[in-house]
Amino acid sequence: MxxxxxxxxxxxxxxxxxxxxxxxxxxxxxxxxxxxxxxxxxxxxxxxxxxxxxxxxxxxxxxxxxxxxxxxxxxxxxxxxxxxxxxxxxxxxxxxxxxxxxxxxxxxxxxxxxxxxxxxxxxxxxxxxxxxxxxxxxxxxxxxxxxxxxxxxxxxxxxxxxICDSPIGLIRRSAAALGLDPARVSPDYVGLNHLGWLRGLSYQGRDVLPELLADDQALERVEEARLFGNEWVRTLGALPNEYLHYYYFARESIASITGRDLTRGESLERQQDRFYTAVRERPERALAEWEQTRRERDASYMAEARTGERDASDLEAGGYEGIALSLMGALARGEPSTMILNVRNGSAVPGVPADAVVEIPCVVTGSGIKPLATSPLDGRFLGLVQQVKAAERATIEAALTGSPRLAVAAFALHPLVDSVGTARLLFDGYRARIPSLAATFPG
Structure with missing residues (x-):
């Protein structure tokens, strides 16, 4: 192949x-x-x-x-x-x-x-x-x-x-915290990419997530619980995807990022510039340089949201490459697998347009990918999903039509943007700084 x-x-x-x-x-x-x-x-x-x-x-x-x-x-x-x-x-x-x-x-x-x-x-x-x-x-x-x-x-x-490795990482950590084999649990996970919640975790026919949420020691072993705090995940009755930290703790996230000398992008740019330069100068050390840079990159992932070092088990468990391999195996060799993927909604998530992409459990076989139906999201989750999806769809339409009006709307519709006036400033600022964006939206 x-x-x-x-x-x-x-x-x-x-x-x-x-x-x-x-x-x-x-x-x-x-x-x-x-x-x-x-x-x-x-x-x-x-x-x-x-x-x-x-x-x-x-x-x-x-x-x-x-x-x-x-x-x-x-x-x-x-x-x-x-x-x-x-x-x-x-x-x-x-x-x-x-x-x-x-x-x-x-x-x-x-x-x-x-x-x-x-x-x-x-x-x-x-x-x-x-x-x-x-x-x-x-x-x-x-x-x-x-x-x-x-x-x-x-x-x-x-x-x-x-595909994304955040949901499977959350499920893996949650199962391990209860001493369970992650391969033998069934997650009730639903949302959008970087905006989803683990609402249930079935093992041998019963939901064990309430046990996890009630156990302080077990929650200490789950990265997401440490990010959000035990009180908040219990209030939600669910474990959020790590990226929801930017919504639930927006002020703290902004303060943490601005308090650092470099943003994540600037840090990665320096790391990767060093890597590519080192390989160009000493190609025989390419793998060693890559492995060292990878360790640095992984250890600093979402550092602005964490209060301590990242767990060694998180670094060793692997990520999206394993998901990609499992997905290819299921499609090409007919190896049935259930995994969380970004797919067309259809009727799987009530309240979200049928042609919108959602992140949910799916069954994958040699015949293709079948999204699994989910129970309805309650208002505190569904409202955020609908608002962010509206901003995403406005972004797609703006990008394909070159409409400045829709581009401003995409910013303004997002819950992390606080006014239409700010949305206009964002659009002007990005267009001034990014040549490809200026080319898409000239004038």
Whole structure:
């Protein structure tokens, strides 16, 4: 099988390749084509993959800067692009922070700005996939994942699915805190990407989440409970996705981010500049440089929201690469699996449009992906989901039409933006700082 990786010069690509190397079931991916706009980054990641493979030569790896060459004949496409690079991410963060708002890659105004410049590119990619690899499954890692998946589905339909490792991490930690095997629990998880709640956790026919919420010692072992505090998760009666910290503790999040010398984007930009420079100068040390930089990156993930060090078990458990591998195995080999994915809603989540992308449990087989129905969200959850989804859909429409009015509306509709006037300042600020956004919204 052929796998095309878009954004193939990206830092996280070796995680995916490592998962492919560990997969010995048949049929397996035996050809990987990395595509990127930067030949230099492709060369650096190529060195890492070569050293990661060692004597393994069954998986052939190619690199290209030509999109159609990468896509042609692909069985699977991983989309992991970053339009504007880390410089764009830094602008996403800084423009919002300068206005006293949350500056974050996927949440709030930063996520809208990222979506406005990424949606047109993602849709053009989807059009090329439709032309040269119409039977491929597209697994979207590109952020904001739910929004970009929804935009690509406008071209490719339900053969585009988004993945994220935050929900499975939450479920894994919750089960382990109760001494249970994560593979033997069934989660009641529902929401949008980076905006969901674990409302129940079934084990042998009973919901064990109330036991977890009532146990101080068990909650101490769950990263999300430490983020939000035991009192608040008990008030909610659910464990929120870690990204909801930016909603429930917005003031504290902004204060923490502005109190640091560097934003997350600026920190990653420095880390990755050092990595790519080091590999260019000493390609024989590419894997060692990558592993060291990865440890630094993982340890600092969401540092502005945590009060202590990240658990070693969180760093060792793996992430989205495992989800991607399980998803491919289920689709290509008929290995049935239940996993939380970003898919078209249909009637699964009452109160959310049928064609909107939601993040919910799904059954995956060789026949495709089937979303599982969920019980209705109560008002304290549903209202936030509906408001954020409205902002996402306005972002998609604005990006595809080039409408400044809709772009301002996307910012104004988001619950983390406090006025229409501020929304206009955000739009003007992002357009002034990000060339690709200025090109989409000229004048």
């Amino acid at each position: 052929k796998l095309a990786v878009l954004g193939g010069g990206g830092f996280r690509v070796p995680l995916v390749y490592g998962a492919l190397l560990r997969d010995t079931a048949r049929p397996r991916v035996d050809e990987v084509v990395l595509h990127d706009v930067s030949a230099e980054r492709l060369e650096a990641i190529g060195h890492v993959l070569e050293q990661l493979a060692g004597d393994e030569r069954e998986i052939k790896v190619h690199t290209t800067t030509d999109l159609d060459t990468a896509l042609g004949g692909a069985d699977f496409v991983f989309s992991a692009i970053r339009v504007g690079g880390l410089a764009g991410r830094t602008a996403d963060e800084r423009v919002a922070l300068e206005l006293g708002l949350l500056g974050q890659e996927t949440t709030g105004p930063g996520g809208i700005a990222y979506g406005l410049r990424t949606v047109p590119v993602a849709v053009r990619v989807a059009e090329r996939i439709a032309a040269v690899a119409p039977d491929a499954w597209v697994i979207n890692f590109t952020n904001p994942a739910g929004m970009i998946t929804e935009a690509m589905q406008s071209v490719l339909g339900e053969r585009v699915v988004g």
